[in-house]
Amino acid sequence: MSTPILSVRALERRVGNTEILRRIDLDVMPGEAIGVIGPSGSGKSSLLRCIAGLDEVSGGAVMVEGRQTRPGDGAVGMVFQQFNLWPHLTARENVALALKLVRRMPAADAAAKADAALARVGLGALGGRKPAALSGGQQQRVAIARTLAMEPRVLLFDEPTAALDPELTTEVLDVIRDLAAAGTTMLVVSHEMGFVARLSTRVVFLDHGVVVQAAPPAELFSPRAEPRVRSFLQTYLDRVAWAREA
Numbered sequence: 256m257s258t259p260i261l262s263v264r265a266l267e268r269r270v271g272n273t274e275i276l277r278r279i280d281l282d283v284m285p286g287e288a289i290g291v292i293g294p295s296g297s298g299k300s301s302l303l304r305c306i307a308g309l310d311e312v313s314g315g316a317v318m319v320e321g322r323q324t325r326p327g328d329g330a331v332g333m334v335f336q337q338f339n340l341w342p343h344l345t346a347r348e349n350v351a352l353a354l355k356l357v358r359r360m361p362a363a364d365a366a367a368k369a370d371a372a373l374a375r376v377g378l379g380a381l382g383g384r385k386p387a388a389l390s391g392g393q394q395q396r397v398a399i400a401r402t403l404a405m406e407p408r409v410l411l412f413d414e415p416t417a418a419l420d421p422e423l424t425t426e427v428l429d430v431i432r433d434l435a436a437a438g439t440t441m442l443v444v445s446h447e448m449g450f451v452a453r454l455s456t457r458v459v460f461l462d463h464g465v466v467v468q469a470a471p472p473a474e475l476f477s478p479r480a481e482p483r484v485r486s487f488l489q490t491y492l493d494r495v496a497w498a499r500e501a
């Protein structure tokens with residue numbers, strides 16, 4: 256029996272009187288891709304941000320490989336909706352920056368590692384370009400390479416395609432799918448339901464800061480799913496049906 260790579264235990268986040276996350280428990284096995292879905296405001300981003308140590312938790316624990324995570328330990332890496340690349344730096348320099356500043360890696364080693372990370376997202380030939388000379392999809396792939404280069408044990412994606420024009424989402428989703436196929440452990444928050452259904456080993460449905468159901472996609476995306484899950488997913492099916500008719 257393998258042991259979880261990520262354990263979330265009774266995780267709570269409160270801001271004032273608002274309970275944002277209520278005793279979340281989640282064990283993620285090595286190589287799992289966990290889709291996180293749920294209504295707007297249900298706590299999806301907060302869950303990822305708490306796992307990454309970016310939001311303060313009010314109770315509980317986040318452990319990676321049995322050790323409680325600490326800010327800056329690099330155990331968890333996160334990719335955001337916004338790419339946040341430095342406009343004056345090339346793709347390679349953007350990826351290498353944290354390797355030099357945080358990991359204290361010599362410049363030549365950091366550049367080589369950045370090139371390897373860019374190659375993994377299909378941008379091996381574009382390391383010398385600045386963000387303005389890249390498409391939105393390519394910029395997001397640079398942001399993914401930047402996170403990969405730090406070699407986190409667990410990768411978190413928070414709406415990675417939400418800032419992209421629809422025609423640019425596929426290339427980013429393909430990169431995430433390839434990383435999952437290569438055994439990267441990941442949690443993905445996305446409204447791309449078809450992608451989540453195909454990618455995930457399990458899908459977690461959050462509502463009001465509570466895990467309503469966590470199950471393989473075939474169970475969650477089925478008529479037997481918990482009623483709240485079903486009615487949420489129905490809105491997506493309706494939208495697809497509407498688009499077909501339009």
Ligand SMILES: Nc1ncnc2c1ncn2[C@@H]1O[C@H](COP(=O)(O)OP(=O)(O)OP(=O)(O)O)[C@@H](O)[C@H]1O
Pocket residue numbers: 270273275293294295296297298299300301302
């Ligand atoms: N710093 C904060 N202070 C107060 N309330 C907050 C704070 N951060 C988040 N919230 C609230 O917590 C709830 C969960 O927010 P969160 O962004 O995690 O939800 P979400 O499921 O990711 O939503 P969406 O799909 O719209 O991005 C929301 O009601 C939000 O308004």
